[in-house]
Structure formats: structure tokens, C-alpha cells
Amino acid sequence: MNRSPRRRVLAATLSTTAALVVAGGAVLLSAGNASAATTLGASAEASGRYFGTAVAAYKLSDSVYSTILDREFDMVTPENEMKWDATEPSQGSFSYTSADQIVSHAQAHNQRMRGHALAWHSQQPSWAQSLEGTAIRNAMINHITNVATHYKGKIYSWDVVNEAFADGSGGGRRDSNLQRSGNDWIEVAFKTARAADPAAKLCYNDYNTDGVNAKSTAVYNMVKDFKARGVPIDCVGFQSHINSGSPYTADYQSNLQRFADLGVDVQITELDIAGSGSAQATTYANVVKSCLAVTRCNGLTVWGIRDSDSWRASDTPLLFDGSGNKKAAYDSALAALNGGGTTTSPTTPTSPTSSPTSSPSTSPPPSGTAGCTATVSLNQWTGGFVATVKITAGSAKISGWTTGVTLPSGAAITNSWNATATGSSGAVSFTNVAYNGAVNAGASTEFGFQGTGAGPSATPTCTAR
Numbered sequence: 001m002n003r004s005p006r007r008r009v010l011a012a013t014l015s016t017t018a019a020l021v022v023a024g025g026a027v028l029l030s031a032g033n034a035s036a037a038t039t040l041g042a043s044a045e046a047s048g049r050y051f052g053t054a055v056a057a058y059k060l061s062d063s064v065y066s067t068i069l070d071r072e073f074d075m076v077t078p079e080n081e082m083k084w085d086a087t088e089p090s091q092g093s094f095s096y097t098s099a100d101q102i103v104s105h106a107q108a109h110n111q112r113m114r115g116h117a118l119a120w121h122s123q124q125p126s127w128a129q130s131l132e133g134t135a136i137r138n139a140m141i142n143h144i145t146n147v148a149t150h151y152k153g154k155i156y157s158w159d160v161v162n163e164a165f166a167d168g169s170g171g172g173r174r175d176s177n178l179q180r181s182g183n184d185w186i187e188v189a190f191k192t193a194r195a196a197d198p199a200a201k202l203c204y205n206d207y208n209t210d211g212v213n214a215k216s217t218a219v220y221n222m223v224k225d226f227k228a229r230g231v232p233i234d235c236v237g238f239q240s241h242i243n244s245g246s247p248y249t250a251d252y253q254s255n256l257q258r259f260a261d262l263g264v265d266v267q268i269t270e271l272d273i274a275g276s277g278s279a280q281a282t283t284y285a286n287v288v289k290s291c292l293a294v295t296r297c298n299g300l301t302v303w304g305i306r307d308s309d310s311w312r313a314s315d316t317p318l319l320f321d322g323s324g325n326k327k328a329a330y331d332s333a334l335a336a337l338n339g340g341g342t343t344t345s346p347t348t349p350t351s352p353t354s355s356p357t358s359s360p361s362t363s364p365p366p367s368g369t370a371g372c373t374a375t376v377s378l379n380q381w382t383g384g385f386v387a388t389v390k391i392t393a394g395s396a397k398i399s400g401w402t403t404g405v406t407l408p409s410g411a412a413i414t415n416s417w418n419a420t421a422t423g424s425s426g427a428v429s430f431t432n433v434a435y436n437g438a439v440n441a442g443a444s445t446e447f448g449f450q451g452t453g454a455g456p457s458a459t460p461t462c463t464a465r
Helices: 005-015 040-045 063-072 097-108 133-150 185-196 214-229 252-260 277-293 328-339
Strands: 021-023 026-028 050-055 075-078 112-120 157-162 201-206 235-238 265-273 297-302 372-381 384-393 401-406 412-417 420-422 427-431 444-452 461-464
Touching: 040 050, 040 328, 050 063, 050 112, 075 097, 075 297, 097 112, 112 133, 112 185, 112 265, 133 185, 157 185, 185 201, 185 214, 201 214, 201 265, 214 252, 235 252, 252 265, 252 277, 265 277, 277 297, 277 328, 372 401, 372 461, 384 401, 412 420
Parallel strands: 050 075, 050 297, 075 112, 112 157, 157 201, 201 235, 235 265, 265 297
Antiparallel strands: 021 026, 372 384, 384 444, 401 427, 401 461, 412 444, 420 427
């Protein structure tokens, strides 16, 4: 097996290091030695951490994509290929082809794997969506057992349960068929995963939990209860989809620390930061430094490689531009990994909102004729797809929109987000929800949907209000 450039850099760093500090089984280098690292993965490894990315199997044949992946990252998370709808499209019939492709690629390039995600209310296969009570509980147990067993010994950490808490001030559980099977469903999922793969770290993963708020406190209380009762939980994942509606705030680091103080590891699992230039670069550096400052922060994963690979590409939220060039955000993240230091507190922190998507600008729009256009990008695998639709306003602000999508024969929508769907096959329309109808002239918003079969190939229609 060839050694990757990342490993060669780390080996060179280690060979010139006079003193090593061993803490919790991880090899730690001083900041001065870490400065020799020239890639994200090598620099993170120098502090006993990882720097990973989310990967789509069908993009591995893209040479620009795979070159960056193998040069920069030492941890891999499948975007969709390990989710329930992809791995068990028919009840009791498991399909691992696309996920296995990602695992094989990672193993060939000395990269470890994060598994995502075993139990989630979203992206369930159509057969599971109709189940309730004991039926969904048993189906969940069987699913976790089979998938975790298939990848036993190959996964560093599993997102065992994903997004089980509701947004808003209440801090309660999200309603779903899983939740309706009984309030103990989360601990059952963790116990099942532990039995199937005892060596993997078991994580709870969620969004809008990056700062201290009602939702993160509800998760904190659950983890505290699990630790007190011996429920097997090893880590908590913080998605960190950061934008104007869900910003990096001054209590980001202290929030990570309070979870670590419970005796669990913390991981930044789906990092992307809307924006560009120095502001985006500063926020990336702050997130990295926050992780470095928390001893039990295992590492960071960005949710995609190039801006064009992102599920919210119009926000340009990643470390490489659409052509694969390093952005200022890349330089600041690498410098933070190498140099450490303290974080810069944001000047105007605000409370997170319920939506993980970016808020449209509120600047006065120019005059013009209202209208909109729509484009669609696809992440496809055998038997299913996820579509991201970008709505762009014309020369005047719009107050609402409806988009029409035509699905190929045999395709059906099973789930959608940031829009209200009418219909599930053939000609389907999507209408904005309350928070993303108003779009300023020339600005954009996005929604998405998931389905079975092949994704749409024609350009969507868009009607503005």
C-alpha cells in the first residue's frame, strides 16, 4: 500500500521531533513541530486529531476531487451512501456497493471512516416510513445490527442517532415514527450499535447545537443521563452548518467543553461556513481553534470538498473553490491547526434559528421585474438520489416561489426539506416555506428532496410571487 503525501509529511515531522507527549493514546506534537505540516490531515494528526471531509461515491472518479481528498484529508464520511434508504432499500435486503466503494478508497489511502448515520427520521426508505410502534422499532434494531456488523472494525465512529431533537425554545424531542415507538428508542439504538461493533465510537449528532441554547441543553441532559445510567455513548457530533441564521458565537468553545466534561468526546461533523474572504477565513480559524482548545475534541469534518460539491453551493461554504483552488478559508484553517492560539469572539453574536440554511439578504433590492429561475444538482446512487434545487430571483425581489420538477418514470419523492411538496411522482411542485420565500434581486435560496429511482434531468421551472 502506497503511503499518501499526508503520511510522508507526518513521518518527516516525527523523525525530527525530540520529544513526544502521549495523552489518552494520541501522539501530540508541540506547536513548533506541527508548523512543518502542509496539509490539513497531517497538521491535525500532529495534535492527535483528524481533519476529514464528506465524500460522494460517484465523485471519486473526478480526478480533481479525488486528488484533493487524498492529499488533504485523513477521515472520510459518506454523504448519503450509509444512510438507511441507501443501505436497506427493501426491508431485509441490504445494499452496500456505493458505501463499500468509499470504504475501499479510504483504506487504500490510509484514511479512517466515520459512519453516517444508522438511525434518522429523514432519508428512511419508503417501506420504513409507513411503519409505527413495534414494527419500526424492530426494523431499526435489525438495520443497525446488519449495517454496523457489515462494517465492524472499519469505522472510527458512528453517528448512531442523527437529529432527534426539535428546533425552537422547547428543547424537546422531534416527532417521528422512531420517537413514537417509545422515548427509549435512542438508547436502544446505542445499545444495539455497541453489540454490533464494540470497538467503534458511538456518537449522537445534531445541528443548531453549536452554542448553549435550549436544543443543545436538551442533548446535554440526555448525554448526562446516559452516562449516569451506563448507556453506551462515546461522543457527540456538532454539525456546525454556520451562516447568518446560525452563526459562530462566543460560547462555541465553552459548549464543546461542557459536553467533554461529561466524559464524552466531541467532534465537529459537518462543518461548512457561508461567506467568503476574510470573514469566512476568520470563522474557520475560530472553529479550528475551539476544537484544539478542548482536549476531547477528536477532530473536524467539512461537509464537502469544493464549493460546487456542497449541498448549499450558493453559500460558497467550503475550503476549496469550484475549480479546486485553495481559498483564504483553507489558509486560515491550516494556520490555526499549525499555530494554535485563541479564538476571536464575534462582534455581534445572535441566537441560532430553526433553519440550517442561510437567510436571504435584507438590503433594499433594485427595481425591476419579479421572476425567478431554478437549477438542480444531483447526488445519485443505485436506486436513489438527493436533489438540491437553487432558486435565484430575477431583477426584483420576490416574496414567494413555486418550482416544478418532472421525475422520470418509476422515480418517487420520499422526503423534502426547506419546501412544501405537492405530489410525489411525475410532475411535482415545491413551494417555499415561511423563512425562505422572500429572496432579494439576484440572490438565491435552496431546498432539497430525496427519492427512489433516478433523479430529474430536466431544468426545473420557477414561478415567482
